[in-house]
Amino acid sequence: MSSALDDNPRSILIVKLSAIGDVIQTLPMMEALKRQYPQARIEWVVEEEASELLLSHPTVDRVIISRRKSWLKRILKTGDFWKTLREIGRFVRELRSRHYDWVIDNHGFFKSGLLVLLSRGRRKIGFQASAGIAEEGSYFFTHERYKPLSLERHALERYLDLVSQMGVQIEQMALHFPVPSGAVKGAEALLREKGFGCRPLVVLHPMAKWATKQWPAYKFARLIAALAQKKASIVITGSAQDEGPVGEILRRTGDSVRVLNLTGKTNLLELAGIFSLSDLVLSPDTGPMHLAAAVKAPLIALFGPTAPWRTGPYGNNPGIIRKDLACSPCFKKKCRTMECMNSISVEEVLAAVEQKLKEKEINLGTDEYRASGPKENHRFIGRKGNGRSVLPESISAPKQIERKNHAFE
Numbered sequence: 001m002s003s004a005l006d007d008n009p010r011s012i013l014i015v016k017l018s019a020i021g022d023v024i025q026t027l028p029m030m031e032a033l034k035r036q037y038p039q040a041r042i043e044w045v046v047e048e049e050a051s052e053l054l055l056s057h058p059t060v061d062r063v064i065i066s067r068r069k070s071w072l073k074r075i076l077k078t079g080d081f082w083k084t085l086r087e088i089g090r091f092v093r094e095l096r097s098r099h100y101d102w103v104i105d106n107h108g109f110f111k112s113g114l115l116v117l118l119s120r121g122r123r124k125i126g127f128q129a130s131a132g133i134a135e136e137g138s139y140f141f142t143h144e145r146y147k148p149l150s151l152e153r154h155a156l157e158r159y160l161d162l163v164s165q166m167g168v169q170i171e172q173m174a175l176h177f178p179v180p181s182g183a184v185k186g187a188e189a190l191l192r193e194k195g196f197g198c199r200p201l202v203v204l205h206p207m208a209k210w211a212t213k214q215w216p217a218y219k220f221a222r223l224i225a226a227l228a229q230k231k232a233s234i235v236i237t238g239s240a241q242d243e244g245p246v247g248e249i250l251r252r253t254g255d256s257v258r259v260l261n262l263t264g265k266t267n268l269l270e271l272a273g274i275f276s277l278s279d280l281v282l283s284p285d286t287g288p289m290h291l292a293a294a295v296k297a298p299l300i301a302l303f304g305p306t307a308p309w310r311t312g313p314y315g316n317n318p319g320i321i322r323k324d325l326a327c328s329p330c331f332k333k334k335c336r337t338m339e340c341m342n343s344i345s346v347e348e349v350l351a352a353v354e355q356k357l358k359e360k361e362i363n364l365g366t367d368e369y370r371a372s373g374p375k376e377n378h379r380f381i382g383r384k385g386n387g388r389s390v391l392p393e394s395i396s397a398p399k400q401i402e403r404k405n406h407a408f409e
Contacts, residue, residue: 007101007102007123008037009037009040009100009101009102010039010040010041010101011040011041011042011043011098011099011100011101011102012033012037012040012041012042012043012100012101012102012103012104013043013044013045013098013100013102013103013104013119013121014026014029014030014042014043014044014045014104014106015044015045015103015104015105015106015107015112015115015116015119016044016046016106016107016112017045017046017047017066017068017109017111017112017115018046018047018049018050018107019049019050019287020049020050020053020268020287020288020290020291021286021287021289021290021311022107022155023046023050023053023054024050024053024175024177024287024290024291024293024294025155025156025159025175025290025311025314026106026156026159027057027175027176027177027294028156028159028160028172028173028174028175029106029159029160029162029163030042030044030059030060031059031176032160032163032164032168032169032170032171033163033168034059035169035171036168036169040101041061041062042059042060042061043060043061043062043063043064043098043100044060044062044063044064045063045064045066045095045115045119046063046064046065046066047065047066047067047068047069048065048066048067048069048070049287050268050287051063051065052267052268052269053177053268053269053272053291056180056183056269057177057178058178064091064094064095065091066091066115067087067091068111071084071087071088092118095115095118095119096118096119096120098120099120099121099122100119100120100121100122101121101122101123102121102122102123102125103116103119103121103123103124103125104125104126104162104163105124105125105126105127105138105141105142106126106127106158106159106162107138108126108127108130108133108134108135108136108138108139109135109136109138110136110137110138111136112138113126113136113137113138113139113140113141113142114141116138116141116142117141123143123144124141124142124143124144125142125143125144125145125146125162125166126138126139126141126142126144126145126146126162127139127145127146127147127148127162128145128146128147128148129145130147130148130151131151132151133148133151133158134148144166146162146165146166147165148161148162149161151310152307152309152310153309153310154309154310154311154312154314155310155311156173156175156314157173160173173314173315174315175293175294175314175315175316176294176296177272177291177294177295179269179272179273179276179295180269180273183269183270183272183273184273184276184277185273186270186273187270187273187274187276187277188273188277190262190270190274191235191260191274191277194260196233196235196260197233198233199233199279199362200232200233200279200280200357200360200362200364201232201233201235201277201278201279201280202227202232202233202234202235202278202279202280202281202282202353203235203236203237203274203275203278203280203281203282203292203297204220204223204224204234204235204236204237204281204282204283205236205237205238205281205282205283205284205286205288205289205292206220206236206238206242206245206246206249206283206284207238207239207241207242207245207246207284207286208283208284208285208286209286210305210333211333211334211335211338212304212305212330212332212333212334212335212338212340212341213284213285213286213302213304213305213306213341214284214338214341215284215302215341215344216341216342217245217248217249217252218252219344219345219346219349220249221249221250221252221253222346223282223349223350223353224236224249224253224257224259225253225254225257226346226350227350227353227364228257228258228259229365230364230365231364231365232364233260234257234258234259234260235259235260235262235274235278236249236250236259236260236261236262236263237262237263237266237271237274237288238262238263238264239263239264240263240264241264242263242264243263243264246261246263262274268291271288271291272291272294272295275288275291275292275295275297276295276296276297278292278297278298279298279357279360279362280297280298280299280300280353280356280357281297281298281299281300282299282300282301282302282349282353283299283300283301283302284301284302284303284304284341285301285302285303285304285306285308285311285312289301289313290313290314292313293313293314293315293316293318296316297316298316298356298357298359298360299313299316299318299319299356300318300319300320300321300349300352300353300356301313301318301319301320301321302321302322302341302344302349303320303321303322303329303340304322304323304328304329304338304340304341304344305328305329305330305331305332305333305335305340305341306329306331307329307331308320308322310329319352319355319356321344321348321349321352322340323339323340323343323344325339325340325343327339327340328340
């Protein structure tokens with residue numbers, strides 16, 4: 001196999017299609033390639049969901065968007081077949097419009113392997129066959145296959161190790177997403193317009209795609225009420241699909257608590273802007289959790305069926321709340337008891353929030369730190385609180401809960 005030391009690529013195509021968190025965790029690999037080959041043109045083929053992050057990224061020269069999910073929905077609909085087929089044809093022509101020196105597949109599924117096959121590349125690079133990492137025959141479409149790090153290692157490190165084995169120098173393993181200044185200014189203007197310019201700004205992103213990753217709605221409601229009593233400015237974010245469940249949380253919270261509900265009202269860049277202005281983000285294991293980590297927002301992540309050492313928020317000293325149960329992590333999308341998430345108490349989450357804010361010299365329940373404007377323009381020093389947990393008992397639980405050699409080794 002050729003090594004990076006023997007090569008000088010002028011064009012590189014990264015094949016990482018989804019999901020939002022996986023795409024974000026591939027950014028350090030891309031940055032390592034760009035540092036070693038500053039003259040190289042870097043392009044990326046990605047599905048729609050995460051494409052906005054790459055379209056704004058200064059290191060990516062071209063983004064090729066696969067609309068696979070929408071094509072699959074539309075192709076069998078009356079009147080849409082030929083239109084969809086033409087769109088697919090344009091995508092394939094765009095993918096094949098350039099001959100790349102390197103095509104790197106760190107996605108490892110058949111759908112990514114098929115795009116590697118369709119692309120034109122001098123070297124096509126990926127992982128060796130490995131359960132949970134390179135499956136579905138994706139490795140049949142690559143010329144060079146490297147042994148992946150253990151599945152128990154963090155995905156970000158595994159992606160970096162792939163190019164490290166090729167000879168690319170890994171100077172740092174930092175995760176960073178550069179939020180466009182327009183997104184930050186827009187987020188700041190929105191918060192001020194809605195009257196949420198006071199600190200501390202606590203952003204809750206309560207929903208995840210897996211039901212097993214969800215923290216109960218009534219517990220989020222009690223946490224929101226407690227934070228409001230302690231004078232936090234509370235913002236809730238989520239996708240349009242989250243509007244119903246978030247509405248249930250807010251119904252349980254009641255009309256007396258003032259919350260800015262941005263569910264379904266932000267795109268990914270606007271969400272990044274909101275996160276970057278926050279004093280704290282709280283989220284279960286979901287794509288926006290990784291976005292919060294990438295913009296260096298103080299973060300608390302709730303984990304249950306998944307493993308934070310594999311796919312948790314990387315860097316920036318996040319707070320991880322997880323129960324050490326025999327069944328966790330199980331990586332299951334369905335569960336009868338949901339014990340791993342249900343057993344996380346409101347009290348311990350509130351305590352973690354207070355501790356994380358104290359690291360920023362913010363004490364909840366005091367007035368001295370409450371100021372308007374961007375957080376970077378203020379230094380908030382509050383009085384010591386009395387440590388009392390404010391958890392309204394009126395928001396109660398439902399009666400029953402449905403329950404070789406590697407660079408990094």
